[in-house]
Amino acid sequence: MLDAHRLMIFRAVVAAGSVQSAAANLGYTPSAVSQHVTALARETGLVLFERVGRGLRPTAAGLLLADRADAVLARLGEAEVLVEDLRTGRTGSLSVAYFASVGSAWMPRVVSTLTGGFPGVRLDLALREWLPDDPADRSDLQIAVERPDFEAWPGFSVHHLLDDPYVVVVPGGHPLAGAEQVELSELAGLRWVDNDFARGWCRRNLVEACAAAGFRPTFHVEAHDYRTALAFVAAGIGVTVLPRLGAVDLPAGTCAVPIVRPTPVRTILAVVRDAAAGAPPLRAALDELRAQSALSPADAPLSR
Secondary structure: OOOHHHHHHHHHHHHHOOHHHHHHHHOOOHHHHHHHHHHHHHHHOOOOEEEEOOEEEEOHHHHHHHHHHHHHHHHHHHHHHHHHHHHHOOOEEEEEEEOHHHHHHOHHHHHHHHHHHOOOEEEEEEEOOOOOOOHHHOOOEEEEEEOOOOOOOOOEEEEEEEEEEEEEEEEOOOOOOOOOOEEHHHHOOOOEEOOOOOOOHHHHHHHHHHHHOOOOOOEEEOOOOHHHHHHHHHOOOOEEEEEHHHHOOOOOOEEEEEEEOOOOEEEEEEEEEHHHOOOHHHHHHHHHHHHHHHOOOOOOOOOO
């Protein structure tokens, strides 16, 4: 491999016409310039200069190498600029996966922060309700719901964002409407509207909490997203139990009631690829997620 620094010095000698002039232009000593040129000749196995009187003249091989060196050094300069842009987050890409309720509650601010602070970075966003088993499907940053003791795959780190308690959403005319709280076991005989995929951790977490309260919920209507389930509640079809973060924008005619004894809680984590953890865009995204989670405390007032 050619030493780019020596190639640059050699090109300066050819352009200046002498070692002394090149040394003056570069701020080096003539001895240092001569050493670099000699080392380059040794690396290439070429005779780059020939003596003419007391001076040096580039050989045909030296002239051709100097001519091609301009393109090489220009490309190297472009590569250095690219490296600096990647290091500072002025270019590149960032892949982010998130689940639905975070998508509406947090992601607009996260994306706004990234597009405003890093306009040259391409964002690859994916809606994903579970952590993928296939390494090829894993994002640089995934906001996920998992057990509090979840251990990330090798090469990834876990950052805790929020513990999000569950609430029950009922129609406005329901006996529980306006209650300060309700025990989970009191919901056993009600008509439940499901709001999540059976594979998702939110669904498993809720079923486990109900089992601890002595019953298994009967889902009379199967919906797979909060918005649809809440619309069914507003129509008086049943009640739905969902995390508080999913109840921040309830439809008219419904209200949310905190659940106690026990209170189901989901843990929201950020799973970060270690290789990308130092990139400014990812750090900014994680900082914004922490800020958004701090604005979503477990005891925030509910819509009523």
